[in-house]
Amino acid sequence: MKAEDFFPRRFAGRKVAVLDGAMGTALEARGLRCELPLWSTWALLDSPEAVLEVHRAAARAGADWLTANTFRTQARTLAAVGMADRAGELTRQAVSLARRAANETAEEASRPLFVVGSQPPLEDCYRPDLVPGNGPLEAEHRAHARHLAEAGVDLILAETLNCVREAVAAAEAVLRVERPCWVSFVVDEHARLLSGEPLEAAIRAVSAFDPLGVGVNCLATSALPESLAVLRACGRDFSVHPNLGPPLPGGGFREALSAGDFAREATVWLEAGARVVGGCCGTTADHVGAVVTEITETPS
Helix, strand or coil: CCHHHHCCEEECCEEEEEECCCHHHHHHHCCCCCCCCCHHHHHHHHCHHHHHHHHHHHHHHCCCEEECCCCCCCHHHHHCCCCHHHHHHHHHHHHHHHHHHHHHHHHHHCCCCEEEEEECCCCCCCCHHHCCCHHHHHHHHHHHHHHHHHHCCCEEEEEEECCHHHHHHHHHHHHHCCCCEEEEECECCCCEECCCCEHHHHHHHHHCCCCCEEEEEEEEHHHCHHHHHHHHHCCCCEEEEEECCCECCCCCECCCCCHHHHHHHHHHHHHCCCCEECCCCCCCHHHHHHHHHHHHHCCC
């Protein structure tokens, strides 16, 4: 599939795609358990219909890319609850639910939707010191990429990557299974990965695997300016899907932008040249819908 096939919607004269919002946030709002270690994967076991409804809500809101609930379906994570042997099965189930929602909406709305497989860090997204050694790192990313490819995803999003070494392992794993790859990093306000490595260097490292694009995710919108400058200068298509800031002890998020305010922020990312925009932790189908409305109605 060609890169341009993944940008099916033309907003305000710009051909871009809208990514969905946060699966875990939506499941928590429905009262479902999302505690560690499985996070949103619990819903595949307890309430798969709820996962389907989250995908349907994002699709109806106008998302072009639906991210399958595979953020924690790797064998390493499942081993913590004695289910390592179910990694392939649960990955297939997650992709199947996203595909069902995509097919339903495509038929209703006469527009294509793509199913994206999430390929996250093997350990904690915010702890680069926990990244495994090269041997298990490469083997386990290859296994997860293989499961995603066998499940039939259209594209694999290697996301929330916090060090160059793991980003390279993830991108290489996707290349091996011959699926389009997009690589997204979690960075600080100074455009550095949580490992301290510059975003610019990280993009250069994964560019050897010719991803369709690169991007940043799971940082607050207030922390984006320096990263936007790097992404704009990198010479590749890029994505932005930030969160609503760190979670608060009593619930909610530190920078809990309304759907409308989040959408207005998205126009800034588009003006910087983003080809894919969406939301991470804290964002909902309302945020997705507001982004679609805002960038449809805003003149280019």
